[in-house]
Amino acid sequence: MTALTFESTRVTHDVDGLTFACHEAGEGEPLFLLHGSGPGVSAWSNFRYNLPVFAENFRTIAPDLPGFGGSDLPELTEVYPVAAARRIAGLMDELGIESAVFVGNSMGGAVAAELAALYPERVRRLALMGSGGLSVGLFAAEPSEGFVRLFEFLDxxxxxxxxxxxRTMVSDHGRITDELIDERMHNALEEGVIDKTRKIIGSMFHPALRQKYTPLWTKAASFTTPTLLLWGRDDRMLPYDQAHFATRWLPEVELHTFARCGHWVQVERKTEFERVVLEFLTRKTSEVEGAGHGA
Known part of the structure; x- marks a missing residue:
């Protein structure tokens, strides 16, 4: 496959009058890669190194979630993961995609799971890494160290x-290079980015919005979507104990744990992450549907 670059994969779509920026590559069954919510994040920063591998097997679409990267932020009248899930459904309509498989990291995992709760017929399988939404903390303090550092940066x-x-995102701090920090700082300090990120995070704590929101984890037992959970044992953003809460309640679920790995599973354990996810997503349907009964 020809090398995939930012420019060669970049496309934009209009969804309900707002811009949706995406990276697209490959052919076949549609696969959406949904990124997390950290400062300066985008689909490219989150999944650029994984995109070529998935594009060998799928029509792979990695959108900048609403309010991140090149995508517009709509007015938030619901908590962000629900609002973003509705926008992803709109993007699927725009692309003529009835259903797809999803890989979601952190906030992107929560968005994918909310989409499966709203429109289960549109989500065939879920692979979620260090995902929010479907779990709650059992033992670790709230907010987590990662969230504390995120709030400090936004302040x-x-x-x-x-x-x-x-430093709270990875187990191996040797991966934290000046180039990585420079890129994240440049993206985070672009005009309007900090303000949008504050609105996105703030929506999840807004009393009026939370009052009309049913937490996703309370509906976990009713999920019908076969789900693979991937978690770094050293995750300091969404600690590992949350993996076991979600595994206990999701009916069709598998859990894969990575030692010496933090929140960025797709970065720290790239090859193993891709291998495990591809096996799950390409497995025969009957095998996936039966996998959760032994979990």
């Missing part, structure tokens, strides 16, 4: 605070 977006936040 005062300095390079030192970006480094402190990124």
């Amino acid at each position: 005062e977006p300095t390079r030192e605070r970006m480094i402190a936040w990124v």
